Amino acid sequence: MSANTYLQVTELDFSDIRTNLKAYLKSQNQFADYDFDGSAMSTLLDVLAYNTHYNAYYLNMVANEMFLDSASLRNSVVARAKHLGYRPRSAQGSLATVTLTITPTDSPAAISIPKNTQFQGEVAGISYIWCTSNSHSVNINANGVYTVDSIDLNQGIPSTFRYTANTSN
């Protein structure tokens, strides 16, 4: 047995890992052909070094994502920020709280505004759609005006996804 009876595990590069494995194999005399490109030992060393390199790269990326300073994925940054008390959120549509006054052609007792009723507005020449987030009932007041306060309008149009479920499975 030679002096190299331990395995170096500090390298991350493919060629360095392979060199270390070869240095380790020099300490045994069962198989001697690891130095020749066509040998089965060489092929096996390639696979082992590739696998080790692959794992080293993966672990390096995992370690990066575990710290706020080095994380690159948004999910990782959000997870690290949660530990510090932050609660990041995504971009979302604007919310408007409006007072609605309606002038009907007839004189009903009350006017019903269903949920998701669309309102169009314009900001800087661009049209936007807002929708009511709840249903409302507008009653006539003492001055004979149909008005209601504090109606929340959310920007955007709610979408519905429908699919058919096969309950026999």
Place this chain on the structure above:
Amino acid sequence: MSDLAGKIKRKEIYSDIDLGFFAHPNTGKLTKKVNRDAIRQSVKSLILTDYYERPFKPNIGCGIRYYLFELFSPAVKQQMESAIRETIANHEPRADIVEVLVEERQELNALVVSVAFMIINDPNPVVLDVILERVR
């Protein structure tokens, strides 16, 4: 004398894993290829390896499969033989090529590659036949 000769273990200069990964019938250990057999296996492995097949070593290989999609003409035959010679010369320093022959076997839809080479410090030549045929 013959008993004595039988007890003298043949010196293993080259030793490699058997790519068949067979267990030894008596010991159960992984069988080995030694000396001439190890080099034969290495040469065969090199011939059947394509470029970019080995990770991080794109230049190891023979590229013999590319020629299988060509019409088998004397020019292609010559190119295949040259590719095999070059590969062995570049990657197997233990073998000294004597002859490379590529022959067609129309009845089998196959090509037979015969490689004759000398092993360094061994007076006996080694002949290796590799049959190239479709696998599916």
